[in-house]
Amino acid sequence: MQKKTDKLIYRGKSKDVYEIREGKYQGKYKMVFTDRATGYKKAGQTIFDPGYDNVVGSIPGKGKIACQFTTKLFRLLKEKHIPTHYIETVSDDAVIVEPAIPISMKEEAAGVPGSAPLVNLEFTWRNNNMGSFWRRYPFVRPCKNLNFVVEAWTKGKSDILITFESLVAAGVVTRSEIKLYRKLVKKIASIVTIALAQKNIHAIDGKFELGRLKHGGKKIVLIDEISCDVLRVCKGFLPDRYGNCMIYGQCIKTSYKDGVRTIQAKNQLSAKQLLKIFL
Numbered sequence: 436m437q438k439k440t441d442k443l444i445y446r447g448k449s450k451d452v453y454e455i456r457e458g459k460y461q462g463k464y465k466m467v468f469t470d471r472a473t474g475y476k477k478a479g480q481t482i483f484d485p486g487y488d489n490v491v492g493s494i495p496g497k498g499k500i501a502c503q504f505t506t507k508l509f510r511l512l513k514e515k516h517i518p519t520h521y522i523e524t525v526s527d528d529a530v531i532v533e534p535a536i537p538i539s540m541k542e543e544a545a546g547v548p549g550s551a552p553l554v555n556l557e558f559t560w561r562n563n564n565m566g567s568f569w570r571r572y573p574f575v576r577p578c579k580n581l582n583f584v585v586e587a588w589t590k591g592k593s594d595i596l597i598t599f600e601s602l603v604a605a606g607v608v609t610r611s612e613i614k615l616y617r618k619l620v621k622k623i624a625s626i627v628t629i630a631l632a633q634k635n636i637h638a639i640d641g642k643f644e645l646g647r648l649k650h651g652g653k654k655i656v657l658i659d660e661i662s663c664d665v666l667r668v669c670k671g672f673l674p675d676r677y678g679n680c681m682i683y684g685q686c687i688k689t690s691y692k693d694g695v696r697t698i699q700a701k702n703q704l705s706a707k708q709l710l711k712i713f714l
């Protein structure tokens with residue numbers, strides 16, 4: 436239950452963010468994980484898929500699971516001295532976090548029709564070639580080791596890849612900031628990958644958000660969540676000495692129809708399976 440004094444400041448696809456106005460955590464944000472889920476409709480059916488950007492329904496219990504994952508992984512990051520927004524978990528579905536400002540940019544030519552701000556950036560990291568990386572670069576064999584390649588995306592109705600060079604040229608960030616962000620994303624990705632590997636789960640790829648703390652030196656930290664919604668994992672990963680999965684021929688199913696590519700991994704774990712093994 437939200438306190439009357441908490442002020443809803445953002446309702447996202449899956450979470451609600453409140454500013455706390457009273458008590459011990461006054462001035463901090465409360466992030467409430469809801470059961471809202473993204474996906475798409477196919478032949479009248481609802482398909483839930485965290486890779487999509489439209490909310491299509493809700494999955495009972497999803498919010499609490501995301502909260503548990505986030506709690507476990509942010510606590511682990513704290514132990515490893517990684518800067519994050521996480522303060523504490525206060526209920527089954529809510530965490531208290533430091534307010535941050537996502538990496539963003541106001542529109543420079545507000546009067547120009549079609550101008551729009553950069554609201555937020557997301558960073559993907561990839562251990563192996565899957566998903567949109569393969570769809571964009573189908574000349575690379577599925578599940579090839581990509582050595583934690585980091586990419587930046589503008590967040591919106593649909594995410595758009597933006598190169599680091601473009602971010603610098605546009606004036607969103609400096610070259611040295613980009614270096615720092617990439618290093619931080621890779622470090623966090625490797626901690627998460629190792630934590631999952633300890634349970635025999637292989638992290639294929641994931642997505643993080645960074646932000647600048649509103650108070651206390653405007654430090655860059657990991658914000659948002661780490662849950663099934665932002666991780667793609669599988670079992671049975673069998674790497675050769677270069678880190679390329681050797682069983683992709685049996686695991687990966689791709690198709691190319693009407694100019695559209697799809698890629699699926701048979702051994703990919705569902706959220707349900709992941710939580711059974713990992714939590």
Ligand SMILES: Nc1ncnc2c1ncn2[C@@H]1O[C@H](COP(=O)(O)OP(=O)(O)O)[C@@H](O)[C@H]1O
Nearest residue numbers: 447448449450452520532533534535537658659
């Ligand atoms: N510490 C923080 N300070 C401010 N905003 C945050 C913080 N952590 C996460 N957010 C933002 O809160 C929102 C969380 O809700 P979510 O449902 O994930 O939204 P979205 O649909 O934008 O992904 C995200 O937009 C995320 O950028």
Ligand SMILES: [Mg+2]
Nearest residue numbers: 447448449659
């Ligand atoms: Mg989100």
